[in-house]
Amino acid sequence: MSNFVSGRHFLQTPGPTNLPDRVLRAMDRNAINHRGPEFGALGRELVAKLRTVFQTKMAIVGIFPASGTGAWESALTNALVPGDRILISRTGQFSHLWEQMATRLGVDVVSLETDWRRGADPVAIGQVLEQDREHKIKAVCAVHSETSTSCMTDIAAVRQAMNRAKHPALLMVDAISSLGCADYRHDEWDVDVTIAGSQKGLMVPPGLSFTAISDKALAVARAGGQRRSYWDWEPLVASNKTGFFPYTPAINLLFALNEALDMLAEEGLPTVFARHNRYAQATRLAAVAWGLELQCADPAAYAPGVTAIRTPDGHSADNLRNVILEKFNMSLGNGLGRVEDRVFRIGHMGDLGVLSFTGTLTGVEMGLRAAGIPHKEGGVQAAMNYLATANG
Numbered sequence: 001m002s003n004f005v006s007g008r009h010f011l012q013t014p015g016p017t018n019l020p021d022r023v024l025r026a027m028d029r030n031a032i033n034h035r036g037p038e039f040g041a042l043g044r045e046l047v048a049k050l051r052t053v054f055q056t057k058m059a060i061v062g063i064f065p066a067s068g069t070g071a072w073e074s075a076l077t078n079a080l081v082p083g084d085r086i087l088i089s090r091t092g093q094f095s096h097l098w099e100q101m102a103t104r105l106g107v108d109v110v111s112l113e114t115d116w117r118r119g120a121d122p123v124a125i126g127q128v129l130e131q132d133r134e135h136k137i138k139a140v141c142a143v144h145s146e147t148s149t150s151c152m153t154d155i156a157a158v159r160q161a162m163n164r165a166k167h168p169a170l171l172m173v174d175a176i177s178s179l180g181c182a183d184y185r186h187d188e189w190d191v192d193v194t195i196a197g198s199q200k201g202l203m204v205p206p207g208l209s210f211t212a213i214s215d216k217a218l219a220v221a222r223a224g225g226q227r228r229s230y231w232d233w234e235p236l237v238a239s240n241k242t243g244f245f246p247y248t249p250a251i252n253l254l255f256a257l258n259e260a261l262d263m264l265a266e267e268g269l270p271t272v273f274a275r276h277n278r279y280a281q282a283t284r285l286a287a288v289a290w291g292l293e294l295q296c297a298d299p300a301a302y303a304p305g306v307t308a309i310r311t312p313d314g315h316s317a318d319n320l321r322n323v324i325l326e327k328f329n330m331s332l333g334n335g336l337g338r339v340e341d342r343v344f345r346i347g348h349m350g351d352l353g354v355l356s357f358t359g360t361l362t363g364v365e366m367g368l369r370a371a372g373i374p375h376k377e378g379g380v381q382a383a384m385n386y387l388a389t390a391n392g
């Protein structure tokens with residue numbers, strides 16, 4: 001018996017995602033002097049390209065050497081002081097982690113419950129804001145794509161609800177698993193702080209987090225916020241102009257990022273979003289044909305980059321994933337928090353060709369059979385029938 005497994009591992013988790021060869025090659029080179037002219041040009045170029053994917057003209061853009069969670073901490077520490085109040089909808093594991101971090105930082109959290117099967121409810125958010133006549137709530141926090149449930153929150157509708165309530169709170173959005181997968185509009189939706197990470201739709205190795213910051217949020221940070229140093233937004237203002245960082249940046253990850261952003265521009269963002277929507281639709285057709293239930297119960301909220309699928313009662317989703325890993329050399333996302341072992345998640349975000357994608361579904365269908373999960377045949381066929389003629 002050999003331990004060698006032939007063929008490329010299928011990394012179909014909703015982050016980290018598969019790294020394109022072009023991205024791998026771009027970072028496989030010597031570092032450069034981060035105080036030299038070549039680096040400054042790179043830094044300025046990256047800010048401009050990131051603004052394109054955030055769909056913002058002028059927002060300050062931060063690039064921190066950290067996972068996405070670092071950009072959250074940066075947002076909370078710059079914009080809030082202990083005792084400040086924020087509003088969060090409990091849409092899934094990632095909203096839960098936002099809430100936990102805010103609580104640790106001494107921020108008072110008002111939360112709205114959901115059943116983890118839909119996005120945040122803009123009407124409920126509006127009602128809470130209308131009742132907050134003294135404007136104690138300083139920020140509304142939302143997760144655009146809840147990666148744990150594969151449900152989207154309609155950020156434009158949240159902003160409208162805030163405007164209708166004439167509430168001055170900041171709007172802070174976690175777009176970690178939607179940037180580069182879904183049409184995300186920082187400016188048009190009047191978002192104050194958007195945060196993102198490198199290892200999902202942006203096709204870059206883990207280790208970078210990003211943030212886009214409105215003038216309003218910057219003014220709030222200048223006037224207050226809590227003690228911070230490394231995460232402070234102020235140095236970003238100069239940094240965006242010069243391209244230089246106040247510390248040693250993750251130079252080779254930035255080479256990777258530059259290449260990935262070029263790839264997104266070459267494919268064209270509308271084409272990228274349409275591709276993600278196609279794969280998401282094909283995945284849902286497969287799940288329905290298998291007779292399995294989607295975790296997301298609201299068709300208006302289906303996520304483009306990930307699909308969480310429930311296993312039938314009494315059947316372990318973790319066991320299914322283990323069987324798929326051992327027999328078919330593929331990694332899928334696990335159920336998180338409240339849905340642990342109840343759902344498995346197919347990541348279809350980032351760099352993914354149609355045949356690798358249908359191969360992914362094939363691995364799932366074989367896994368369902370191998371793991372003894374009750375299901376109907378024909379999921380892959382349903383996906384193929386759709387993809388054969390789907391445009392794009």
Ligand SMILES: *Cc1c(COP(=O)(O)O)cnc(C)c1O
Nearest residue numbers: 067068069094145147176177197
């Ligand atoms: C992955 C993810 C995170 C966590 O990001 P890290 O890079 O692991 O810190 C947060 N929010 C969402 C929506 C995510 O998908």
